[in-house]
Amino acid sequence: MTDPPSAKVLEIDGLNVSLSGRRVLDQVSFSVGTGEFTGLIGTNGAGKTTLLRTVLGMQAHESGSIRLLGRPRSRRSHLIGYVPQKANLDPDLPMRARDLVGLGLDGHRLGVPVRTRQRNAAVEESLAAVGAESFAGARVGQLSGGEQQRVLIAHAIISRPRLLLLDEPLANLDLHSGQEIVSLLAGIATDQNVAVLLSAHEINPLLPVMDSVVYLANGQAASGTTEEVIKTEVLSALYGHHVDVISVHGRILVVAGHEGLDHLTMSHDEVAG
Amino acid sequence: MRWFIEPGFWSSAPVQVALAIGGASAVVSAVVGVFTVLRGQSFAGHALTDVSTAGGSGALLLGVSPIIGFVGLGIIGAGVMDAIGVRRLRGRDLATGIVLGASIGLAALILYLDSTSRATTGATQQILFGSIFTIQSSTVPVVVGFGVAALALVTTLYRPLLLSTAGPEMAAARGVPERLVGVLFMAAMAVAVGLSSLTVGAILSTALLIGPAAAAIRLTRRIGWSLALAAVLGVAACWVGVLLAYDSYYWTSAHRAVPVSFFIVSLVFCFYLASGLGVRTRRHAAGRRAGPDPGTPVPGAGAATRRQAGA
Numbered sequence: 001m002t003d004p005p006s007a008k009v010l011e012i013d014g015l016n017v018s019l020s021g022r023r024v025l026d027q028v029s030f031s032v033g034t035g036e037f038t039g040l041i042g043t044n045g046a047g048k049t050t051l052l053r054t055v056l057g058m059q060a061h062e063s064g065s066i067r068l069l070g071r072p073r074s075r076r077s078h079l080i081g082y083v084p085q086k087a088n089l090d091p092d093l094p095m096r097a098r099d100l101v102g103l104g105l106d107g108h109r110l111g112v113p114v115r116t117r118q119r120n121a122a123v124e125e126s127l128a129a130v131g132a133e134s135f136a137g138a139r140v141g142q143l144s145g146g147e148q149q150r151v152l153i154a155h156a157i158i159s160r161p162r163l164l165l166l167d168e169p170l171a172n173l174d175l176h177s178g179q180e181i182v183s184l185l186a187g188i189a190t191d192q193n194v195a196v197l198l199s200a201h202e203i204n205p206l207l208p209v210m211d212s213v214v215y216l217a218n219g220q221a222a223s224g225t226t227e228e229v230i231k232t233e234v235l236s237a238l239y240g241h242h243v244d245v246i247s248v249h250g251r252i253l254v255v256a257g258h259e260g261l262d263h264l265t266m267s268h269d270e271v272a273g
Numbered sequence: 274m275r276w277f278i279e280p281g282f283w284s285s286a287p288v289q290v291a292l293a294i295g296g297a298s299a300v301v302s303a304v305v306g307v308f309t310v311l312r313g314q315s316f317a318g319h320a321l322t323d324v325s326t327a328g329g330s331g332a333l334l335l336g337v338s339p340i341i342g343f344v345g346l347g348i349i350g351a352g353v354m355d356a357i358g359v360r361r362l363r364g365r366d367l368a369t370g371i372v373l374g375a376s377i378g379l380a381a382l383i384l385y386l387d388s389t390s391r392a393t394t395g396a397t398q399q400i401l402f403g404s405i406f407t408i409q410s411s412t413v414p415v416v417v418g419f420g421v422a423a424l425a426l427v428t429t430l431y432r433p434l435l436l437s438t439a440g441p442e443m444a445a446a447r448g449v450p451e452r453l454v455g456v457l458f459m460a461a462m463a464v465a466v467g468l469s470s471l472t473v474g475a476i477l478s479t480a481l482l483i484g485p486a487a488a489a490i491r492l493t494r495r496i497g498w499s500l501a502l503a504a505v506l507g508v509a510a511c512w513v514g515v516l517l518a519y520d521s522y523y524w525t526s527a528h529r530a531v532p533v534s535f536f537i538v539s540l541v542f543c544f545y546l547a548s549g550l551g552v553r554t555r556r557h558a559a560g561r562r563a564g565p566d567p568g569t570p571v572p573g574a575g576a577a578t579r580r581q582a583g584a
Contacts, residue, residue, distance in 0.1 A: 056446050084442035093311060094490050094499045095439060107436035108447040110429050139494055140439075155443065 007034050007069065009079075009163045009195040010055065015064035017047075017054050023219055024050045028064070030214045030223035032163065032195045037186055039206040040199040042216035048199035049085060051216065052165045055197075056082055069162060081156030081194070085167035089141040089148060097143065097151040098136040101126050104155035126154040129192070130184060146177035150184070157188060164188070166198040170205060178205050185209070203230065204251045230254070279520045287406040291515045291533070293413050295405060297420045298468035299481060299507030304427055305465035306486030306507075307499050308458065311438050317354060317365065317459070319479045320373040321466040324350030326475035327380040328467075329400040334387050339400065340415055343470045347463030350376065355456045403474030403534045405515065416468055423464040430454055430461075435496060472511060473534040481507060484541035488548035510540040 010032040017025040024047045032038050042048050053059040055066060057073065066073045068080070081104075089100075102113060102123050113119070127136050130150040135143055140151055149169055156164055166185070170178040186209035189196045200206060203213070207226065214223040215230070217238045222229050229235075230252055232245045246253045282288055309318050325343045332342025350372055357368035380400075387396040398404070427434070433454050437444035445451060462482075469478035489503035514537035522530040 058445050080446075082443070082446035084440065084446070087440050087442070089440065090311065092490060093439060094493045094496050095435075096494060099495065100439060103432065103436045103439070103443075104447075107432050107444065108449050109432055112428060112431045137494075152443075 008032065008067075009034050009036075009069060010197070011065075011067040011070075012055070013065045013067075015051075015054065015066065016062045017050055017059060018062060019050065025054070025061075025221075026219040028216075028219075028221040030221055032197055033211070034162070035189055035193045035195055036211040037189050037196045037206075037209050038198070039203060039210045039213045040197055040216065041201070041203050041206075041213055042199075043201055046216040047219055048216055049167055052082075052167050052197070052199060055165060056080060078159055079162045081159065081161035081164045083149070083152045083156050083164070083166040083169055085169075085171065087148065087152055091139070091141040093139065093141045095140050096137050097132060097140045097147075097154075098123055098127065100140045100151060101132075101136075101154045101158055104158040122158055126158040129157065129188060130154045144177075145172050146174075146180065149173065149177075149181055153181075153185070153188070157192065157194065160192070161194060163195045163197065166196070168199055168201070170200055170202070175205075182206060182209055203254075207250070207252070226252075277520075278516065279523050282516065282519055285519070286410065287408075288515065288519060290408050290410050290413060291405040292512060294408060294416050294468075295472050295511030295515055295537075296508050297416050298465075298472045299485070299511040300504045301420045301423050302465045302469045302478070302481045303485045303489070303503035303507035304424060304500050305458075305461050306482040306484075307490060307496070307503050308427070308434060308438060309462060309482060310486045310490055312458075314365075314459075314462070315479070315483050317369050318462055318466060318482050320354065320369040320376070321347050321350055321459075321463050322470065322475050322478045323373050323376040323380065324463075325466050325470045325478065326400060327376045327383060329470055329475055330380055330383040330387055330396065333396050333400065334383055334390065338409075338412055338415065340412055340419070340467065340471050343475065344419055344464050344467035346376075347467045348460050351459035351463045352456070355452075355459060399474075400470075401474050401476045402532060403470070403472060403477065405472055405533050406518075408471065412471070416471065419464050420468060423461045423468075426457060426461045430457055434458060473537050477534050477538050480538045480541050481510075484538075484545050485510065488544045491548040491552050506541075506544050510537050510544065514540055 008031045012031065013029045015025055015028040016023065028051065040048050040051065050059060054061050055073075057077070068077055102119065104126070105119060105122060106113060124133075127133050130153050132147065132150045132154055135147050140148065143151065153164075153166075153169075164185075169181055173181065182205055185196050185198065188194060197214075198206065203226075206213075210226060212224060213226050213229050214221050215235065215238060217235070218240060220238055222234050222238050230245055232243065235243050235245060235254060241256075244255045246255060306318075309315060325347050328342035328344070328346025329339040330342070331346065332339045335342075354368040354372050357371060358365070384397050384400065395404075399407070433444065433449040436447065437449055437451050437454055441451060465482060466478050469481040472478070473481055485503040485506035486499070488506055489499045493499045493502055514533050517536040518530055518533040521536075522528055
């Protein structure tokens with residue numbers, strides 16, 4: 001909030017990451033501005049999770065730089081909130097949604113939580129920000145996918161991060177729940193001035209809210225606005241073979257040009273309208 | 274009360290020692306057990322009981338108090354399991370299996386040496402199945418000391434342990450040193466298993482670790498309540514078990530007392546069965562409350578409506 005309007009929350013430059021000898025991210029560079037909503041798009045195995053884990057400091061990188069608010073990222077920064085792809089919350093876990101949100105504030109500290117008025121207020125505020133008040137008292141592992149996603153977001157934003165990373169939050173949701181989560185995140189990005197970097201294999205649900213896009217393929221990235229990146233020339237160069245970008249009724253389809261090398265279709269084929 | 278508690282129960286010194294040791298080990302096992310069950314490490318807990326068996330019988334051979342062997346070798350076993358790879362899913366089974374096998378082999382050797390080198394018999398019985406009435410009162414402070422240390426460790430680790438139990442990825446993102454937390458928790462588990470080995474015997478100590486915790490987890494919605502309920506159930510099983518074993522001496526004219534461990538483990542088993550009934554009744558009631566339509570009192574309806582409401 002004190003940053004100049006042009007400030008970058010996250011700046012990644014020439015990032016190289018290998019997993020067991022295989023280069024997964026190759027000279028990846030992009031930046032995310034304050035309060036911006038950025039989609040990290042790519043097929044399965046494109047390196048989206050690796051990129052997010054590297055930003056978090058959970059995965060080492062060989063070379064390149066990661067800067068947060070203009071400074072080199074310190075390990076495990078409190079400036080970043082994270083919603084993992086597979087939380088796998090145990091249905092038998094005796095923990096209310098409210099308790100998991102509270103652990104977002106102080107789960108890394110030693111000792112037992114002290115329920116001060118201040119802590120309770122922060123928990124209630126986070127629950128309200130994601131619209132989770134009505135199921136805050138239920139066992140968190142027994143909530144539906146969409147409800148769990150909201151609780152995980154509340155867990156991630158309670159510590160007031162400046163950057164929120166979400167790994168495929170829409171993967172296991174139906175279209176309607178997915179849309180709800182996307183507009184919820186767009187609201188949080190604006191209200192709390194937190195930049196959102198969300199990975200997805202599907203670009204269309206994000207089109208209404210996305211400020212910019214980072215497109216990953218073959219370990220390389222192209223970034224910019226949707227118009228700049230989602231173009232036949234740019235994506236063909238990225239994939240190393242011809243792909244067609246087709247716009248149909250405001251939705252985007254990326255189609256492998258020939259040989260069917262990859263399954264690149266990014267449409268809502270399964271959903272009518 | 275005379276009909277239930279046979280004369281001399283409260284004034285008997287072995288009973289007092291048994292109640293103290295049983296109570297302390299039940300509380301520690303219950304608290305550690307809740308996290309053991311939630312972290313899916315019950316099998317690792319069982320492997321630690323086998324390590325305990327080797328440790329306890331080794332202590333007898335050396336003429337040391339069994340508790341030192343139970344806990345000491347247990348902690349070493351926990352370290353070995355971590356080194357082999359208890360953190361990864363496959364590694365966890367592997368580490369457990371390898372340590373379990375090696376320690377049973379070691380226990381077989383030591384128990385054999387025990388039985389051949391010592392004049393007194395019954396070492397095997399004492400280590401494997403416990404004999405809480407024969408523990409010397411000087412052991413009580415040692416047990417309480419170990420117990421307090423294990424509880425202090427779990428209290429200190431409480432929040433990181435809870436977060437890494439709920440979601441390892443979330444804990445890692447928050448900078449929780451998961452491996453360190455895991456190793457320290459395994460050490461607390463080794464102490465808990467060691468203490469219950471003294472109470473119900475090494476072989477049966479898993480029952481005290483897992484049973485009360487599993488029942489409490491079924492019945493509660495908050496981890497704090499799970500811990501408290503597990504402790505109450507564990508202590509109840511131990512104390513009622515001690516009482517029944519004491520009483521059983523008077524049940525037959527032959528005056529042959531039934532082993533304490535049998536009663537304690539049976540009570541734990543009954544608690545677990547009862548918790549299943551408790552859950553079913555509650556779900557039944559919740560299902561009727563949740564549905565405006567009164568015509569669907571089906572078991573499990575509560576869970577179903579929850580899921581539908583969320584979808």
